[in-house]
Structure formats: C-alpha cells, structure tokens
Amino acid sequence: MTRSVSGPSRTLPQYGALAAVLLANWLLFPDFFSIRLQDGRLFGSLIDVLNRGAPVALLAIGMTMVIATRGVDLSVGAVMAISGAVAATLTQAGWGLAPVLAASLAAGLLCGLWNGLLVAVLRIQPIVATLILMVAGRGIAQLVTEGQIVTFTSPGLAFIGSGSFLTVPMPVVITAILLGVTALLVRMTALGLMIEAVGVNRLSSAGAGVNTPVVLIAVYVWCGLCAAVAGLVVAADIRGADANNAGLWLELDAILAVVVGGTSLLGGRFGLLLSVVGALTIQAMNTGILLSGFKPEFNLIVKAGVLMVVLLLQSPTLTLFLPRPANPRPVRAPAKPESPSPSAGA
Amino acid sequence: MTDPTPTASPPLLAIRGLSKAFLGVQALDGVDFTVRHGEIHALLGENGAGKSTLIKTLTGVYQRDAGTVTLEGRAIAPRGVEEAQRLHIGTVYQEVNLLPNLSVAENLFLGRQPMRFGLVDRGAMRRRARAVLMPYGLSLDVTAPLGRFSVATQQIVAIARAVDMSAKVLILDEPTASLDTQEVAVLFKVMRTLRSRGIGIVFVTHFLDQVYALCDRITVLRNGRLVGERRTAELPRLDLVAMMLGRELEAAAHRIALPADDAEEDARPPLVRFRGYGKARSVEPFDLDIRPGEVVGLAGLLGSGRTETARLVFGMDRADRGEAAVDGRAVRLRGPRDAIQLGFGFCPEDRKKEGIVGALSVRENIILALQARQGWLRPLPRRRQEEIADRFIRLLDIRTPHAEQPIQFLSGGNQQKALLARWLATEPRLLILDEPTRGIDVGAHAEIIRLIERLCADGMALLVVSSELEEIVAYSRRVVVLRDRRHVAELRGGEVAVDRIVAAIASEPAVAGEPRP
Numbered sequence: 001m002t003r004s005v006s007g008p009s010r011t012l013p014q015y016g017a018l019a020a021v022l023l024a025n026w027l028l029f030p031d032f033f034s035i036r037l038q039d040g041r042l043f044g045s046l047i048d049v050l051n052r053g054a055p056v057a058l059l060a061i062g063m064t065m066v067i068a069t070r071g072v073d074l075s076v077g078a079v080m081a082i083s084g085a086v087a088a089t090l091t092q093a094g095w096g097l098a099p100v101l102a103a104s105l106a107a108g109l110l111c112g113l114w115n116g117l118l119v120a121v122l123r124i125q126p127i128v129a130t131l132i133l134m135v136a137g138r139g140i141a142q143l144v145t146e147g148q149i150v151t152f153t154s155p156g157l158a159f160i161g162s163g164s165f166l167t168v169p170m171p172v173v174i175t176a177i178l179l180g181v182t183a184l185l186v187r188m189t190a191l192g193l194m195i196e197a198v199g200v201n202r203l204s205s206a207g208a209g210v211n212t213p214v215v216l217i218a219v220y221v222w223c224g225l226c227a228a229v230a231g232l233v234v235a236a237d238i239r240g241a242d243a244n245n246a247g248l249w250l251e252l253d254a255i256l257a258v259v260v261g262g263t264s265l266l267g268g269r270f271g272l273l274l275s276v277v278g279a280l281t282i283q284a285m286n287t288g289i290l291l292s293g294f295k296p297e298f299n300l301i302v303k304a305g306v307l308m309v310v311l312l313l314q315s316p317t318l319t320l321f322l323p324r325p326a327n328p329r330p331v332r333a334p335a336k337p338e339s340p341s342p343s344a345g346a
Numbered sequence: 347m348t349d350p351t352p353t354a355s356p357p358l359l360a361i362r363g364l365s366k367a368f369l370g371v372q373a374l375d376g377v378d379f380t381v382r383h384g385e386i387h388a389l390l391g392e393n394g395a396g397k398s399t400l401i402k403t404l405t406g407v408y409q410r411d412a413g414t415v416t417l418e419g420r421a422i423a424p425r426g427v428e429e430a431q432r433l434h435i436g437t438v439y440q441e442v443n444l445l446p447n448l449s450v451a452e453n454l455f456l457g458r459q460p461m462r463f464g465l466v467d468r469g470a471m472r473r474r475a476r477a478v479l480m481p482y483g484l485s486l487d488v489t490a491p492l493g494r495f496s497v498a499t500q501q502i503v504a505i506a507r508a509v510d511m512s513a514k515v516l517i518l519d520e521p522t523a524s525l526d527t528q529e530v531a532v533l534f535k536v537m538r539t540l541r542s543r544g545i546g547i548v549f550v551t552h553f554l555d556q557v558y559a560l561c562d563r564i565t566v567l568r569n570g571r572l573v574g575e576r577r578t579a580e581l582p583r584l585d586l587v588a589m590m591l592g593r594e595l596e597a598a599a600h601r602i603a604l605p606a607d608d609a610e611e612d613a614r615p616p617l618v619r620f621r622g623y624g625k626a627r628s629v630e631p632f633d634l635d636i637r638p639g640e641v642v643g644l645a646g647l648l649g650s651g652r653t654e655t656a657r658l659v660f661g662m663d664r665a666d667r668g669e670a671a672v673d674g675r676a677v678r679l680r681g682p683r684d685a686i687q688l689g690f691g692f693c694p695e696d697r698k699k700e701g702i703v704g705a706l707s708v709r710e711n712i713i714l715a716l717q718a719r720q721g722w723l724r725p726l727p728r729r730r731q732e733e734i735a736d737r738f739i740r741l742l743d744i745r746t747p748h749a750e751q752p753i754q755f756l757s758g759g760n761q762q763k764a765l766l767a768r769w770l771a772t773e774p775r776l777l778i779l780d781e782p783t784r785g786i787d788v789g790a791h792a793e794i795i796r797l798i799e800r801l802c803a804d805g806m807a808l809l810v811v812s813s814e815l816e817e818i819v820a821y822s823r824r825v826v827v828l829r830d831r832r833h834v835a836e837l838r839g840g841e842v843a844v845d846r847i848v849a850a851i852a853s854e855p856a857v858a859g860e861p862r863p
Contacts (some may be wrong), residue, residue: 209714
C-alpha cells in the first residue's frame with residue numbers, strides 16, 4: 001500500500017520534524033529519552049509525549065479523513081465535551097461501564113451524523129456546517145452536566161484515562177488501536193480511494209458512480225466517533241467532565257496535526273499515520289517548551305516558528321529541490337497476446 | 347424588419363481590424379463589426395468563434411492588440427465595464443451582474459444615487475426608479491430585493507439601468523438562455539421598443555429562431571475571424587448555418603452508402619428506449635431508441651440541447667417527464683449510479699471538471715467506476731487494478747510514464763483515453779460520449795474515432811455528441827439533429843450526410859417568427 005503521500009521523499013519532512021523536535025528536547029533535557037518502569041507502568045518524558053498527545057492524535061485520525069474529502073470538522077472539541085459529559089453524568093447516576101461507554105460513543109456518532117447530513121445532503125460548506133455544532137455542542141454538554149463540573153469515582157472508567165495495558169498507558173493503547181482499525185477500514189476496503197476521489201473532484205467522482213453522500217456522511221460519523229473516544233479519554237483521566245473546558249480549542253490542534261502530517265486542506269491524498277506523527281510533533285514541542293523553562297509567553301511563538309518550518313518543507317515550491325522518488329513500476333508487458341477488442345473481459 | 351435609413355453620418359459603433367491574442371492563440375483576428383442606430387444586430391458563432399472575446403475587448407475587460415473602435419465617429423478605448431458604460435456602451439450578461447440582496451431601486455441607481463444634504467434621498471430614488479421602469483411595462487415594488495424577482499425581470503432591470511445611464515449601444519449576452527417563452531416575449535418587446543428609440547443592440551444568442559424573429563442584421567464569426575455581415579432578410583437559414591459551421595455544402599455529401607437493411611435492423615428490440623423524455627428549461631421531450639451495435643450521433647449547434655440530452659440519458663440531470671426503458675423494462679434514472687448499474691457509461695464534455703479525478707493516478711482513474719459499481723466493501727486487489735490499468739494503457743495506447751502518474755499531468759487526448767478506459771473496464775452496454783474529440787491532438791483524435799467504430803462492431807451501443815459533423819457522419823448509423831433544445835430530425839442510413847444535417851439544423855420551425863418555446 002504505497003501511497004504517494006507516504007513515499008520516501010514526501011514523508012521526510014513529517015518524520016524529520018518529529019525527529020528534530022525530539023532531538024532538541026534531548027539536547028535541552030538529557031533525560032528526555034530515559035524511560036523507567038514503576039508499578040507496572042512506563043514513565044518518562046517520551047511516554048508523557050505519547051500519553052498527552054493521545055487526545056489530539058485521536059481527533060487527528062478522524063479529522064484526516066474529513067480533510068481528505070476537502071472538508072473540515074470544527075466541532076470535534078465540542079463533541080469531546082459532550083461525550084465526556086455523557087460519560088461522567090451517567091457514571092454518577094450509577095450506570096455500568098459498558099452502557100456508559102456505548103452511550104458516550106453513540107453521542108459522538110450522532111454528532112458526526114448531524115455534521116455529515118448538513119454537508120452531504122444539505123450541501124452546506126463544511127466549515128459553516130460544523131461551526132453550528134462547535135457552538136451548540138458546548139451548550140449541549142452543559143445541559144447534560146446541568147452546568148456543573150461532574151466528577152466520578154468509577155475505577156473502570158478511570159482506567160481508560162490513567163490505567164495501563166502491558167505497561168503502556170491506556171490512552172496510547174487506545175490511540176494505537178483506533179489508528180489500526182481506521183487504517184484497516186479505509187485501506188483494506190475501497191473506502192480510502194473513494195474518500196480521496198471525492199476530495200479531489202466531487203463531480204467527477206459522482207459521475208463515475210461513487211456514492212458521494214454516503215462517503216461524506218461516513219467520514220463525518222467516523223470523525224465524531226474519534227472525538228467521542230478522545231472525550232472519554234480526557235474525562236477518564238481527570239475523573240470528571242468540565243463542559244466548558246474539555247477539548248477547548250483542540251479542533252485547531254487536530255487540524256494543525258493533519259496539516260503538519262502532510263494532508264492538504266484541498267483534499268485528496270491522506271496519511272493517517274502521518275497525522276498521528278503530526279499530533280505527536282506538536283505535543284513533543286509543547287513538552288519541550290515546558291521542560292526548557294522558557295517563559296510561557298514564548299511558547300506560542302516558538303511553536304509557530306517550528307510549525308512554519310515544517311510547513312515550508314512541505315510546500316510544493318520547496319519540494320522541487322528535494323530528491324525525487326525512483327520511477328514506480330513501469331507498465332507491464334502482457335503475459336500472453338490477447339484479443340484486440342478493448343471490451344473483451346475486463 | 348425595419349431597416350435604418352442610410353445616412354452619411356458615421357455608424358453608431360464601428361470596430362475595424364480588431365485583434366486579440368492570448369498566449370499566442372489568436373482569439374480575434376482583424377475583425378470588423380458595425381452597429382447602426384436603431385438596429386438589433388445578432389452576433390453569432392460556434393464555440394471559440396470569438397464572440398465573448400469581441401464583447402470583452404469592446405467593453406475594456408481585455409485590452410486589444412490592434413484595431414480601432416469608434417462610437418459615432420469618435421475613437422474610444424475603455425479600460426473597464428464602468429468606463430465603457432460612461433462611453434455609452436452598456437452590457438447585460440446572461441447571469442445578471444447586479445446585486446440580488448439590494449432593492450430594485452438601489453440596483454438601478456447604484457453608484458449614482460440621488461443625494462440630498464449629503465445623504466441618499468430614498469424618496470427621490472424610489473420615484474425615479476418607478477419612472478425609469480415604467481416604459482418597460484414593469485410596475486413592481488422597487489424597494490423589494492432584486493433577487494426576489496425572476497431572471498427575466500432582473501434582466502430588464504439591468505437593461506433599464508444601462509439605458510438610463512445613457513447607453514447608445516446595448517450588448518445583450520445570451521439574455522434568453524434561461525428564460526421561458528413568455529419571458530422571452532416580454533424581453534423581445536423591450537428590445538423592439540429600445541430599437542425604435544435609436545439604440546443599437548448587439549444580441550448574442552444560440553437560438554436561430556430568435557435571430558430570425560428579431561434581428562435586422564447578422565454578423566458571423568468563426569475561429570476568431572469575421573465570416574461576414576448580412577441582412578437577416580437576405581440570408582436564408584441554410585446559408586447562415588453554413589457560415590457558422592464553415593462548410594461548403596456541395597462538397598459535403600460523401601459517404602459510403604450503408605447496406606439497405608435499415609428497415610430490417612430497426613425491427614430489433616432497442617437496448618434503451620426513451621419516450622417523451624425531457625426536462626423543463628433543458629431539453630424538450632424527445633423519443634430515442636438505441637440498439638446494440640449502433641452509433642447514434644447527436645448533432646446541432648452549440649446550446650441546441652445535445653449535451654443536455656446526453657446528460658439526461660445518463661441521469662447526470664434528472665428528467666422531469668417521460669419514460670425510460672432498458673431491454674423493454676421500465677427504469678428510473680435518478681443519478682449516474684442508476685445508469686452505471688444498467689450498464690451505461692458517460693464521458694462528459696468538460697473532462698477536467700466532470701471527468702478526471704486530477705490528483706489521482708491513471709490506475710485509480712481507470713478502475714474508479716468499476717470499483718464504485720462493486721461497492722466499497724469489495725475492493726479490487728491492487729494486483730488486479732494494475733492488470734486492468736496496464737491492459738488499457740496498452741490497448742488504448744495511453745501515453746503515460748507509468749500507471750501511477752497523476753492523470754492531471756497527461757495530455758487532453760490521453761486523459762480522454764483514460765476516461766474511455768474507465769468505462770470500458772466496466773464492460774458497458776451503452777457508452778455516451780460528449781464531444782469525445784474536443785481539444786485533443788490529431789493523432790489521438792483519429793485513434794478515438796477508430797475506437798468508436800471498433801466498439802460498435804463489438805456490439806456496444808453508443809450515443810455520441812459532436813460538433814464535428816464529418817466525424818458524426820463517419821461513424822453514426824443514425825443522427826438525431828437538435829435545434830433550440832428540441833429534437834427536430836432523425837436521419838438514418840443513406841440520409842446521414844453533412845448537408846442533410848445542416849439542412850435540418852437550418853429548417854424553419856413550424857410557426858415562423860415565434861420565439862423559441
């Protein structure tokens with residue numbers, strides 16, 4: 001499954017940026033790569049980057065496919081708040097873990113369905129369509145929590161945020177699983193091709209028989225699901241739901257992660273793993289700035305500077321100077337002579 | 347038809363030797379064009395004739411390379427539509443270029459509102475707006491937003507604005523394209539009134555019936571050159587069509603006679619059958635049968651409903667009347683997906699916008715329709731995709747370095763072949779081709795025509811739209827001729843010849859002088 005977006009020269013900036021940020025962190029903070037095992041769980045700055053980066057990475061997985069269809073989902077932060085609010089409120093009301101998780105994920109799916117219908121059926125511009133839920137979603141979350149910060153003490157739910165599986169923190173495990181499932185879903189089926197086709201040219205795709213409304217609805221639903229998972233992880237971590245602040249502005253970090261990962265906002269080719277790499281790059285930068293002891297005022301400026309370098313490295317004008325990939329497979333010669341009729345047996 | 351009295355004074359508008367090139371392509375080449383006081387002058391030509399370049403150069407949207415423009419004997423060189431308007435040349439486009447959210451009155455006086463004490467005098471504006479619209483027979487609420495009215499009304503408001511701003515020359519660029527019969531009649535009345543007031547009207551249209559109903563003179567352009575200027579009364583339709591298409595009619599009748607078994611062939615059941623199929627404001631209801639192993643050509647001038655017919659057949663546009671049947675069974679074509687399930691394929695006229703998926707590879711473009719028909723849950727294995735792509739790249743001789751090349755980097759002809767491959771991979775029963783040879787080089791052109799003939803011999807049914815009449819005649823068993831959004835003739839067998847097609851395009855409508863329905 002070599003996609004042009006993941007070809008060696010095209011992915012260099014993404015992995016290079018992550019490596020450079022990690023290297024800088026190591027120079028500033030020699031203990032950066034040290035990892036220790038304590039109480040059956042891994043600890044260390046690197047683990048911290050993975051763990052703290054999980055929510056944005058989760059959002060970025062869903063956002064990648066939305067952006068690949070030439071859309072954007074501004075509501076993911078608000079959907080996180082909704083799913084967290086649902087989980088916390090129902091847990092406090094005495095529901096078991098399984099129904100809580102189901103209800104919370106269903107809330108995310110429903111939000112995604114709403115966005116998808118607005119974009120695919122009513123043909124509202126994605127940025128406007130998802131703005132509705134971005135604004136309304138936080139209100140919905142506040143209605144669910146009745147304006148309170150709802151806390152809970154369910155060890156089962158808290159495990160999702162702070163537990164570990166085979167020494168790896170649960171948020172990291174969950175992110176890896178969701179990444180794997182999503183990748184299988186789009187790359188082992190024809191969904192990936194259709195998402196890219198719709199993103200590049202919706203009219204042509206529809207003319208070729210691609211069911212464009214269904215493809216669009218599917219990506220927004222999946223994006224809603226990813227946001228709900230992220231919301232669960234955050235709520236489980238702090239053992240409570242803060243409808244005002246959970247996931248606040250994270251939609252912007254998620255979009256940034258996708259862009260840093262090299263998926264164009266103009267739609268088309270996408271790389272799920274690269275978006276996660278983008279999310280981790282951003283998180284590594286945050287962690288590094290924190291560790292370095294820079295004044296907090298500098299944080300945003302340093303972050304902006306580094307991101308600009310990454311984006312410049314991806315600009316088509318600059319990529320002209322980078323080494324080109326070797327020519328892919330040439331057109332194969334026929335194994336045996338065949339009928340000259342083009343309509344014979346495709 | 348009232349002819350203006352010839353006078354010694356200079357004509358209203360005289361364009362002499364106008365030239366304009368874009369990146370070395372000569373869009374206008376030494377064109378002369380004259381508009382006299384009080385005449386309606388049709389400016390006609392097919393695609394790429396240079397009509398819109400002429401208008402845009404005249405109104406200063408483009409700067410001319412050579413030539414002179416004089417208005418009542420005075421040389422002018424406007425540098426924009428606004429300046430052209432000040433120089434008494436008003437332009438109204440098909441898509442009205444006014445502001446739909448502002449009121450009618452505001453639109454009429456935008457940029458020149460009556461003022462009092464430094465403020466817009468709304469009362470005066472309303473009164474003057476009503477007065478301006480009165481002669482057009484429009485009495486409407488001038489404070490209502492313009493967008494609330496029909497396109498026809500908006501157009502008349504645009505005309506009224508241009509005339510009120512002292513236009514002497516009024517350019518109407520396809521004003522009737524989206525109007526219905528009644529609205530066209532109203533517009534024509536307005537145009538005749540303005541003519542009687544001495545205004546010179548340049549009328550760009552694709553509807554020949556309207557030209558003969560209204561215009562005093564006709565100027566025809568072709569490939570950026572002037573073909574000629576004639577009085578409408580002295581120019582038979584047949585000659586006009588020949589001028590537009592650029593054909594010597596005597597030389598056109600050459601074709602190998604088909605076997606005389608047409609009657610017998612026609613007895614075979616058709617693959618697809620349309621009865622009373624049509625769509626309001628797109629194409630009038632038509633009947634159409636297509637049999638396996640048969641190429642049916644759709645011929646007509648630009649805007650005659652050729653493309654619209656093709657799009658209805660594929661379900662790209664949805665018909666609002668009539669019935670469709672495949673293999674004798676009634677079907678509904680609600681969209682391309684329905685058509686593809688029935689075994690149809692469609693190569694659209696605008697390859698770039700509606701055909702190719704530019705950033706995806708040649709391989710992905712070729713397998714897209716097949717994959718879409720199979721559904722997303724049954725992906726074609728990569729190996730299979732490569733086999734299909736390679737086979738068609740060889741078979742159709744698609745010039746690409748490799749199957750992974752993004753299709754947008756291929757030449758037009760190779761993109762077209764890749765689109766054909768996309769449909770051939772689905773083994774279609776009916777292939778609809780809209781202008782399959784437009785904008786592609788000579789070599790690919792011949793290959794595509796050979797391919798059409800071969801597919802037909804293999805038993806596929808084809809419906810082909812083309813402006814190239816020789817081409818249509820070469821491969822079609824039957825030719826449906828369209829004029830003014832209506833199927834006006836069906837030629838078969840020995841009748842399929844360029845002169846017959848031209849004659850059908852030029853044929854008089856049943857009721858002469860009536861505007862197009």
